[in-house]
Amino acid sequence: MIHISRKTIKITFDSGIETTCYPETQIRNIIKKFDSLSKINCLGALVNNKIVSLTYPVEVNSKISLLTLSDSHGNRIYRNSLSFLLNKAVCECCPDVALEIKHSLGSGFYCSFSDITSKYAINSMLKKIEAYMQKVIENKLPITRNKLYLKNALKYFSSKDRKDKCNLLRFQNPSKVTVYQCEDFIDLAHGVLVDNTKFLSEFKLVPYETGFILQFPEKEHTINVPDLKKYKHLFNIFKTYKEWGRTIGIKTVGDLNEIIVRGNYQKMVEVEEAFQEKKIAEIADAIYTKRGSIKWVLIAGPSSSGKTTFAHRLATQIKVNGINPIIISVDNYFVDRNKTPLTESGEFDFEHIDTIDLKLLHKHLKLLDKGKTVELPVFDFIKGKQYRSGKKIQLAENEIVLIEGIHSLNPRMTESLPAERKFKIYISALTQLNLDNNSRISTTDNRLLRRIIRDHRTRGNRALVTLRMWPNVRLGEKKWVFPHQHLADIAFSSALNYELAVLKPLAEPLLAEVKPWHPQYADAKRLQNFLKNFSSASVFPIPRKSLLREFVGGGIIE
Numbered sequence: 094m095i096h097i098s099r100k101t102i103k104i105t106f107d108s109g110i111e112t113t114c115y116p117e118t119q120i121r122n123i124i125k126k127f128d129s130l131s132k133i134n135c136l137g138a139l140v141n142n143k144i145v146s147l148t149y150p151v152e153v154n155s156k157i158s159l160l161t162l163s164d165s166h167g168n169r170i171y172r173n174s175l176s177f178l179l180n181k182a183v184c185e186c187c188p189d190v191a192l193e194i195k196h197s198l199g200s201g202f203y204c205s206f207s208d209i210t211s212k213y214a215i216n217s218m219l220k221k222i223e224a225y226m227q228k229v230i231e232n233k234l235p236i237t238r239n240k241l242y243l244k245n246a247l248k249y250f251s252s253k254d255r256k257d258k259c260n261l262l263r264f265q266n267p268s269k270v271t272v273y274q275c276e277d278f279i280d281l282a283h284g285v286l287v288d289n290t291k292f293l294s295e296f297k298l299v300p301y302e303t304g305f306i307l308q309f310p311e312k313e314h315t316i317n318v319p320d321l322k323k324y325k326h327l328f329n330i331f332k333t334y335k336e337w338g339r340t341i342g343i344k345t346v347g348d349l350n351e352i353i354v355r356g357n358y359q360k361m362v363e364v365e366e367a368f369q370e371k372k373i374a375e376i377a378d379a380i381y382t383k384r385g386s387i388k389w390v391l392i393a394g395p396s397s398s399g400k401t402t403f404a405h406r407l408a409t410q411i412k413v414n415g416i417n418p419i420i421i422s423v424d425n426y427f428v429d430r431n432k433t434p435l436t437e438s439g440e441f442d443f444e445h446i447d448t449i450d451l452k453l454l455h456k457h458l459k460l461l462d463k464g465k466t467v468e469l470p471v472f473d474f475i476k477g478k479q480y481r482s483g484k485k486i487q488l489a490e491n492e493i494v495l496i497e498g499i500h501s502l503n504p505r506m507t508e509s510l511p512a513e514r515k516f517k518i519y520i521s522a523l524t525q526l527n528l529d530n531n532s533r534i535s536t537t538d539n540r541l542l543r544r545i546i547r548d549h550r551t552r553g554n555r556a557l558v559t560l561r562m563w564p565n566v567r568l569g570e571k572k573w574v575f576p577h578q579h580l581a582d583i584a585f586s587s588a589l590n591y592e593l594a595v596l597k598p599l600a601e602p603l604l605a606e607v608k609p610w611h612p613q614y615a616d617a618k619r620l621q622n623f624l625k626n627f628s629s630a631s632v633f634p635i636p637r638k639s640l641l642r643e644f645v646g647g648g649i650i651e
Contacts (some may be wrong), residue, residue, distance in 0.1 A: 104151065106130065107158040120157065121147040121288070122224065122291050135159035136170045142614040144170075146238060148288045160312055165564070166615060174236070175284040175296055175309055176202065180531045182225045184253075187218055193530045195304075196331045199322045200311050201297075203535060205304030212300060219298045219305055226296070229275075233291040236275045238282065246270040257529040261345030264354065264628055273637070283532045325529070326519065326584035334525035334586055337368060343590050345527050346534075350628040353594055359634040365589050366639055373403070376583055377410030380493070380516055384416060387516045388462065389494050393501035393577070394520035395570045396444075397540040397547065399587035399640040401650055402530065403520055404497040406638060416493050419486055423498025423506070425470050426454045430477025436565055444569020446500050450479065455509040461488050462510055474552075499570075502577040517580035522588040528626055532630040537567070538620065541586060542596045543644040549603055550646055556603040560613035574598060587640045594630035599645060 101113040104123055107195035110130065114123055120138050124130045124147070129608060132465065137146050139158040139648045144166055176194055183192040183206075191207035243262065250258040258281055271282040275290065287293065297308040297318045338344055341364060343352070344464065352361050381389060391406070394400050399424065406417035426449050427433075434445040442448070450470075452481065457467040466486065471482035500506045502517055522543070524534045541563060548554040566629075578584075601624060607617035632645050642648025 103153065103154045105156050107156070114151065116152050117150040119126050119148050119150055120145070123151070123157075124159070130159065133159050133161065135161055136167045136174075136292055137285050139166065139220065139615055142609055142612060144615045144619065146260060146285050146288045148238065152481050160544065161190070162205060165567075168311070170287060171284050172202070172291070172309055173284045175293055175307060176531060177236070177273060177275070177280055177286055178226055178229065178290060178293055179204070179222070179307055180280060180565055181275055182222045182229070184278060185465070186221045186225050190218070191608075193527075194307070194533050195335060195527070196525065196533055197536065198301075198306060198328060198331070199308075199324060201299070201306040201308035202317070203304060203306055203328070210303040212303075215303075215305060216300055217435050219300065219607060223298050226293075230290050230293055233289055234275055235289055236273055236286050237288075238286070239272055239274055240269040241272055241279075243267060243270050246272065246281075255529075257345050257347060257527075260345065261529050261626060263347065264350040265625070280531065281529065283528055283623075302332075324579060325519075326581055327523065327578070330523050330584045330586050331525060334523065334588070338525050338590060343526065345529055346593075347529070347589060349526065349594060353628045353630050355377065355544060358591065358594075358630050359593055362634045362636075365591060366636055369587075369589070369640070373406050373610050374410045374413075376518065376585065377414055379405060379583060381414040381416065383516065384493075388488070388511060388514045389458075389496060389507065389510055389516070390418075391501040391507060391515055391517045391611065392495060392497040392520060393499060393503075393518070393574065393581075394587075395540065396566050397543040397644065398521045399643050400497045400499075400520055401644040402638075402640045402648055403585065403587060404495050406640075406647055408495055409520075411493065411495075415491075417489070417491055418493055418495055419488070420495045420497065421469065423496060423500065425472045425479070425482070426450045427472045427479060431481055433477075433574075436568075442565065442569065444499065444566060444573055446503055446505060446573055449498075449500060449506065451506065454506070458507065459509045461486070461494065462514070464488060476511060499574050501578050503573065504577075517581045517583075519578045519584045520587055521584075521588035524588045525586075526588075526593070534593070536588070538623065539593065542593070542600050542620065542624075545603055546596060546599045547644040550644075555606055556600075557607050557611055560607065560616050563616075578581070589639075589641055591630060592641050593624070594627045595632055595635065595641065595645065597624045597627045598629045599632075600624060 097556055103114055104112050104114060110127055137144060137160045140149060140151060140155050160295055162168055162171055180192055183190060194202050194204050196203055214541050247259055247262055272279050273286050295310050297307045299308055345348055352358060380390060392400055392404050404420050408420055411418045428448060428450045434442045434447050436442045460467050466485055466487040467483050468485045470479050472479050522536055522539045523538045524539045524642055526534050528534060545556045545559045548559045604617045604621050607614050637647060638649050
């Protein structure tokens with residue numbers, strides 16, 4: 094008898110633990126060998142920088158990092174898994190009701206039931222759904238990752254009357270479709286999920302407006318679910334754009350793909366741009382009604398929200414109303430690079446408010462508010478130095494100043510100005526489009542794709558560089574931008590329903606340069622998989638004044 098030996102592979106955990114195992118051993122079985130690893134409440138793992146579930150069979154020598162709620166990958170797994178469980182619960186408890194997971198709001202996802210707006214009915218349904226979810230969690234049911242032939246997947250979702258999922262699959266042609274299953278419930282896989290319901294004990298279902306919020310722990314506070322913060326401005330923006338999407342027949346990516354494939358893309362661009370222009374004109378009109386008291390319009394928002402182009406377009410609409418606008422970019426008030434604050438890891442913290450020369454800015458704002466003349470600075474991003482520009486301005490009676498920058502709503506930045514003379518605007522790419530009814534599109538991912546394309550086009554940065562910087566950008570936003578968004582008098586969404594179809598062909602070759610040995614590979618691969626859902630669209634029908642041109646090029650600010 095001939096004995097065939099099985100060669101073992103080497104496993105190295107980021108904690109320093111090393112071991113060996115046979116190929117095809119699942120990660121959870123490797124973890125069981127070590128008490129210190131078994132005690133970690135891990136939700137998934139990074140295997141050679143690939144995000145996987147704990148049932149993943151390791152095939153080669155691997156470096157493994159265990160993912161928990163406290164890191165971004167683990168937190169995303171938790172959110173996606175809770176959404177899956179919520180969808181299962183609604184299907185089981187309320188089979189005649191369609192669930193829509195619409196968008197993020199605070200520390201949760203805003204959801205609604207189709208055609209049900211009665212608060213009494215919603216509260217009654219939530220009690221049943223929450224009890225069911227708790228029972229499923231207590232029963233520790235497995236969640237398995239499987240593959241179905243495309244034909245069988247379409248047949249299954251069609252039998253469940255899931256037109257949104259069938260429509261998404263219509264524009265894809267893989268031989269097999271990846272799904273997740275728990276008992277008899279099956280859903281499309283849009284990312285990694287936990288392998289067991291027992292990990293999902295922390296959540297809340299909170300009635301809100303005509304729907305409810307699925308709340309979950311934040312990665313900074315993983316012990317329990319935080320109290321709900323209500324962002325009225327942002328909710329109203331999402332609500333307006335959701336209603337707009339429903340009016341023009343675009344709720345999901347499948348709807349968008351159908352418009353592109355049928356040749357109606359250019360008309361869609363025209364309508365979307367007109368809608369956005371109308372919203373900008375409405376903001377200009379709101380400023381005009383307060384023209385006697387307002388002198389300073391503050392425009393803030395996170396990275397890649399389109400602040401610069403928005404400021405120029407708003408300036409045009411303000412001029413239409415007979416007021417002369419002057420734009421000041423806070424970026425020109427950056428301190429010299431050697432004075433820039435550092436992060437805990439020793440990198441430049443460009444999101445910190447002290448990257449701004451506040452002393453000079455305050456001096457200039459005071460002088461301008463008193464009708465004096467100032468010379469604006471200019472910042473050279475290549476040399477990392479601030480210079481005098483030679484451009485002098487003085488405010489006339491019929492002039493108004495637009496100040497744009499990520500910190501514009503931070504009271505520290507404009508504390509030298511009278512509060513009653515300010516009008517505050519918050520702008521972000523608040524994506525209303527869904528992959529399907531139960532799978533939202535992340536506003537953050539939308540902004541990241543914008544930035545990857547813009548940084549490559551304007552600064553020559555590879556996607557790897559932008560992805561490496563992004564975690565610090567996100568930390569800075571949470572510390573310096575988001576806490577002040579509630580101070581806005583009005584909010585604006587720069588997202589366009591068609592834009593991800595345009596960003597796709599521009600981003601894909603840049604993301605492909607990020608390789609498995611790079612730490613940023615997990616995010617690059619996740620974005621690549623996400624973009625596979627979209628049909629590609631051209632930049633050519635997009636007008637020069639479009640906010641999207643700030644990222645793809647050819648816009649009015651160039």
